[in-house]
Amino acid sequence: MNISDMSSLANFRNLATKIVCVGRNYKDHALELGNAIPMKPMLFVKTVNSFIVEGEPIVAPPGCQNLHQEVELGVVIGKKASKISKSNAMDYIGGYTVALDMTARDFQDEAKKAGAPWFLAKSFDGSCPVGGFIPSSDLQNPHDVELFCKINGKDQQRCRTDVMIFDIPTLLEYTTQFFTLEVGDVVLTGTPAGVTKINSGDVIEFGITGRIESKFLVN
Numbered sequence: 001m002n003i004s005d006m007s008s009l010a011n012f013r014n015l016a017t018k019i020v021c022v023g024r025n026y027k028d029h030a031l032e033l034g035n036a037i038p039m040k041p042m043l044f045v046k047t048v049n050s051f052i053v054e055g056e057p058i059v060a061p062p063g064c065q066n067l068h069q070e071v072e073l074g075v076v077i078g079k080k081a082s083k084i085s086k087s088n089a090m091d092y093i094g095g096y097t098v099a100l101d102m103t104a105r106d107f108q109d110e111a112k113k114a115g116a117p118w119f120l121a122k123s124f125d126g127s128c129p130v131g132g133f134i135p136s137s138d139l140q141n142p143h144d145v146e147l148f149c150k151i152n153g154k155d156q157q158r159c160r161t162d163v164m165i166f167d168i169p170t171l172l173e174y175t176t177q178f179f180t181l182e183v184g185d186v187v188l189t190g191t192p193a194g195v196t197k198i199n200s201g202d203v204i205e206f207g208i209t210g211r212i213e214s215k216f217l218v219n
Ligand SMILES: O=C([O-])CC(=O)C(=O)O
Pocket: 021, 022, 023, 024, 025, 026, 029, 030, 033, 070, 101, 103, 108, 189, 190, 191
């Protein structure tokens, strides 16, 4: 498999073995939830069953009363990456996407209190709506784009990626010291401020300004 085989969203969905998520990578989001600014990247994972594309509905997990959206820039891995270094990390990127790290915030709050994993809060089926693909050759600087998320037509999140705490080479170097990233895997780089409660019937539009945009409906 090489990068040209995943030029469409459907293709890298089929290749992905996991979605690696970075938490608290934007100061304003860490602060809006009352969390400390991390000293090193904070990682968790979503299974491939969380991956949905346009046309598939967002569905809250059973019992969730506080479902949140988190718009995030996604890095799509183009070359198997293990123990790579910052200096050539960008060579391992096949392209970029934008996704929602859907979060059952009430489940997460409960897990945080118990010191328990976030798995249920973060990786329920359909918890990762993914939209669009930009080959890395078409996006020279992923740290110089604007992410946006609108709910029912109203701006909810809008932020440039240059304010990430840990940049993409740092995230890839750190991540791959511990586990291998396979072709098609997606690394979600954290959400900016503006997460909020999502309700049944909402329409969520999100993307990279001027580049990719997609629309998902909430069941
Ligand atoms: O749940 C959280 O607040 C952590 C997270 O995913 C993020 O910062 O993107």
